[in-house]
Amino acid sequence: MRYNILMAVRRNRARIYHSWWHVIFAFLVILVPFLFLFIFSEFAHIAATTLFFNVLVSIARLAVAYAVSVVAAWVLAICFYQGKRAVIALPIFDVLQSIPIYAALPIAALLMGPSTFTVIFFLIFAVIWPIFFSVIGSLKLIRNDWVEVTRVFRLRGWAYVKQFLWPVSTPGLITGSIIGLGDGWEALVTTEIIVGVKSGLGNFFQSFSTNPTVTAFGILALLLIIFSINKLVWLPLLDWGHSAMEE
Amino acid sequence: MEPIIIVKNVGKAFAEKPGEKVEALANVNLEVAPSEFFVLVGPSGCGKSTLLRIMSGLDAGHSGHVATSPSVKPGDVGFVFQNFALFPWLTVYQNIALGLLSQELQDNEIRNRVGVEIQRFKLEKFAHAYPHELSGGMKQRVGLARAFIINPKIMFMDEPFSELDSFTAAELRRELIEIWKERKPTIVLVTHIIEEALELADRVAVLTPRPGTIEKIVRVNLARPRGRRSPEFYALEDELSALIRY
Numbered sequence: 001m002r003y004n005i006l007m008a009v010r011r012n013r014a015r016i017y018h019s020w021w022h023v024i025f026a027f028l029v030i031l032v033p034f035l036f037l038f039i040f041s042e043f044a045h046i047a048a049t050t051l052f053f054n055v056l057v058s059i060a061r062l063a064v065a066y067a068v069s070v071v072a073a074w075v076l077a078i079c080f081y082q083g084k085r086a087v088i089a090l091p092i093f094d095v096l097q098s099i100p101i102y103a104a105l106p107i108a109a110l111l112m113g114p115s116t117f118t119v120i121f122f123l124i125f126a127v128i129w130p131i132f133f134s135v136i137g138s139l140k141l142i143r144n145d146w147v148e149v150t151r152v153f154r155l156r157g158w159a160y161v162k163q164f165l166w167p168v169s170t171p172g173l174i175t176g177s178i179i180g181l182g183d184g185w186e187a188l189v190t191t192e193i194i195v196g197v198k199s200g201l202g203n204f205f206q207s208f209s210t211n212p213t214v215t216a217f218g219i220l221a222l223l224l225i226i227f228s229i230n231k232l233v234w235l236p237l238l239d240w241g242h243s244a245m246e247e
Numbered sequence: 248m249e250p251i252i253i254v255k256n257v258g259k260a261f262a263e264k265p266g267e268k269v270e271a272l273a274n275v276n277l278e279v280a281p282s283e284f285f286v287l288v289g290p291s292g293c294g295k296s297t298l299l300r301i302m303s304g305l306d307a308g309h310s311g312h313v314a315t316s317p318s319v320k321p322g323d324v325g326f327v328f329q330n331f332a333l334f335p336w337l338t339v340y341q342n343i344a345l346g347l348l349s350q351e352l353q354d355n356e357i358r359n360r361v362g363v364e365i366q367r368f369k370l371e372k373f374a375h376a377y378p379h380e381l382s383g384g385m386k387q388r389v390g391l392a393r394a395f396i397i398n399p400k401i402m403f404m405d406e407p408f409s410e411l412d413s414f415t416a417a418e419l420r421r422e423l424i425e426i427w428k429e430r431k432p433t434i435v436l437v438t439h440i441i442e443e444a445l446e447l448a449d450r451v452a453v454l455t456p457r458p459g460t461i462e463k464i465v466r467v468n469l470a471r472p473r474g475r476r477s478p479e480f481y482a483l484e485d486e487l488s489a490l491i492r493y
Contacts, residue, residue, distance in 0.1 A: 152305070
């Protein structure tokens with residue numbers, strides 16, 4: 001309850017859109033990929049609903065993988081960023097992130113079956129490490145006198161997490177999310193094709209693998225979607241996250 | 248009167264290279280009385296900030312011991328940092344309120360107490376500004392407000408005015424004296440400026456060059472507000488200057 005006082009004022013700074021023109025531009029950025037997909041479906045003689053469904057299924061898989069990764073990466077980073085735990089754990093995490101886990105993808109697909117769960121499971125490994133190491137990077141840059149402020153004012157428990165750890169880790173979380181999702185998009189289609197799920201963009205690209213025009217336009221549509229999400233969500237958040245740390 | 252802080256045989260050594268120890272402090276002994284304005288001065292690198300941090304509990308791993316009066320509870324100690332140490336993601340209001348988060352207070356009490364400090368430190372127009380929008384002087388006002396909001400029994404200040412221009416520093420020193428007279432906390436302040444020490448202190452402890460130890464503790468009996476141009480002020484300035492070895 002008493003943290004409401006702090007949060008009420010803080011929200012002002014999280015404003016992403018600065019004018020009505022900015023909002024209109026944002027709507028256009030959302031609209032263009034959808035229009036493109038619609039025109040593309042007409043051109044390729046694919047039912048628009050099928051195309052939209054495949055796109056949404058893929059986005060949903062990546063979103064779930066991202067949600068799991070971001071929570072796990074943040075919690076792991078908070079637990080292992082300093083002290084003896086960091087000395088022991090960080091080299092282990094570094095080795096773990098280097099394991100070519102996708103080499104195991106065909107076997108896993110065989111054992112676990114061509115399910116959405118298998119796709120998400122493997123996507124997590126593509127997304128989690130950039131987030132984890134970016135958050136670690138942010139936490140390692142914490143100024144010593146900020147830590148001392150938390151000690152002097154006995155900031156502990158939830159207040160410590162909310163007022164200190166969360167804000168200092170946010171820039172790393174945002175940067176890591178951008179890199180992690182970039183890797184995620186790259187892994188998404190491959191994973192869907194290898195696992196052999198019957199929906200999603202992987203399935204779509206595989207169906208049209210002999211048609212270079214449709215494949216090329218499909219990749220263009222994917223790029224437009226990624227561009228829109230970056231423009232609407234990540235770049236403003238990146239800007240905001242770093243301006244929040246400006247002294 | 249029982250001292251509020253006792254420092255006994257305190258020493259501190261740093262390992263700059265493996266197997267090579269540098270003594271920063273050696274055999275420091277002093278006592279600070281309740282509501283006293285106590286200032287530490289000394290040449291650069293003599294360990295005065297280290298001593299302050301040891302006294303405040305921020306620095307561990309020292310020899311000897313530091314004790315505070317049983318009346319001083321955890322949370323009764325404030326600290327003002329040389330580089331302000333404000334959280335850039337919080338507004339002025341939020342930075343000041345930070346000191347109260349560990350206390351079980353209702354929203355309206357937090358609001359009232361932050362309001363009092365904002366007024367006291369003339370920050371009304373900047374309550375919702377972020378630190379990067381403030382001048383150095385304003386930032387240190389926030390640092391002072393954040394430290395004073397908890398009504399500390401002991402306030403530690405590590406060269407709080409060294410990052411400010413001389414006019415702002417003089418103004419803040421005047422205000423600090425006013426607040427100290429109003430609230431009467433014990434203040435332990437580190438400075439390398441002799442005039443600043445004489446303007447503020449009841450007593451000034453002069454530290455020797457590394458390893459820092461107490462060279463002499465000088466009582467300043469001048470009436471406040473202290474004019475820097477009085478013969479007594481000059482005499483004390485000369486005495487302290489002669490004591491400080493480089």
